[in-house]
Amino acid sequence: MYGMIATWRMALEGVEAASELLKADADAGDALEKAIACVEDCEFYKSVGYGGLPNEEMEVELDAAFMDGNTLDIGCVGAVKDFANPIRIARQLSKEEVNNFLVGRGAEKYAQRHGFERKNMLTERAKIHYQNRVKELSQQQLKPYTGHDTVGMVCLDANAHMCAATSTSGLFMKRSGRLGDSPVIGSGLYVDSQVGGASATGLGEDVMKGCISYEIVRLMKEGKTPQEACDWAVRSFDAELRKRRGQAGDMSLIAMNNQGEWGVATNIDTFSFVVATAQQPATVYLAKRDAQGKTTYEKASKEWIEEYVQTRKAPAKLKE
Ligand code: SD4
Numbered sequence: 001m002y003g004m005i006a007t008w009r010m011a012l013e014g015v016e017a018a019s020e021l022l023k024a025d026a027d028a029g030d031a032l033e034k035a036i037a038c039v040e041d042c043e044f045y046k047s048v049g050y051g052g053l054p055n056e057e058m059e060v061e062l063d064a065a066f067m068d069g070n071t072l073d074i075g076c077v078g079a080v081k082d083f084a085n086p087i088r089i090a091r092q093l094s095k096e097e098v099n100n101f102l103v104g105r106g107a108e109k110y111a112q113r114h115g116f117e118r119k120n121m122l123t124e125r126a127k128i129h130y131q132n133r134v135k136e137l138s139q140q141q142l143k144p145y146t147g148h149d150t151v152g153m154v155c156l157d158a159n160a161h162m163c164a165a166t167s168t169s170g171l172f173m174k175r176s177g178r179l180g181d182s183p184v185i186g187s188g189l190y191v192d193s194q195v196g197g198a199s200a201t202g203l204g205e206d207v208m209k210g211c212i213s214y215e216i217v218r219l220m221k222e223g224k225t226p227q228e229a230c231d232w233a234v235r236s237f238d239a240e241l242r243k244r245r246g247q248a249g250d251m252s253l254i255a256m257n258n259q260g261e262w263g264v265a266t267n268i269d270t271f272s273f274v275v276a277t278a279q280q281p282a283t284v285y286l287a288k289r290d291a292q293g294k295t296t297y298e299k300a301s302k303e304w305i306e307e308y309v310q311t312r313k314a315p316a317k318l319k320e
Contacts, residue, residue, distance in 0.1 A: 052169025152199030180204020203249025
């Protein structure tokens, strides 16, 4: 028995590669690192790793985290510049006894000392997106925070070892130094091999208010299935935010328990995610919220999957 669940269609290639490893009895941590690095390396995914969208000063600042569900070891990096694979730095940090969460220059010094690959992560494509956004903002009052998709994954290997990880460039046009939920344990991700794991994507500022990944794992520990736990946590927290603040940011959660059962919940119109298990090759699903606030999902069509790739790969053009 093994399994993996991941946020967004962009995780597909990474999950496919990781499933091959899991099939050959690889460790959950190794499979996960491979899957996330695969997304980080793809320049067409503009919210993770290479090609990630920059902050308001046109710098790409990356966040990532890794958690081991056996030992509960954690490793996290925030606002890291010029390193190819933040997930590898986060995983390395999870092996340290203390100093597990490093940000900015401290994280970069650590990465340098451990010989991680340096890379200029700002692509020409991302610069064009940035310049277009600056132009749009000067012409109309748009919110800059769109186009933000974090890759988050939960993995179960054949030895019942579970791990979870995230990687993101955070919100487009964020302030320099801003951190969201993704590198924050309990909010962006949580995993316990005795129960299961969860990971979030969405507006970090709101996701953090509910420590929602931990909440889902806690609900699974109380006996809820991953689907019940996701539905319950997202629906009630979304309602709570609306009641207290008048609005709730985007929030989509995935979860898997230590039996390889999985669940998903979202408060947006279309949230894509990827699942692979021993019984099922990597499959893309589309989730949405129905009128009652319940999440429903179905397999994505071949056309939808292809269109997603084509849109991402279409040449970026500077707007007039
Ligand atoms: C953040 N949660 O930095 C991330 C962004 C994200 O889908 O996941 N967007 O707040």
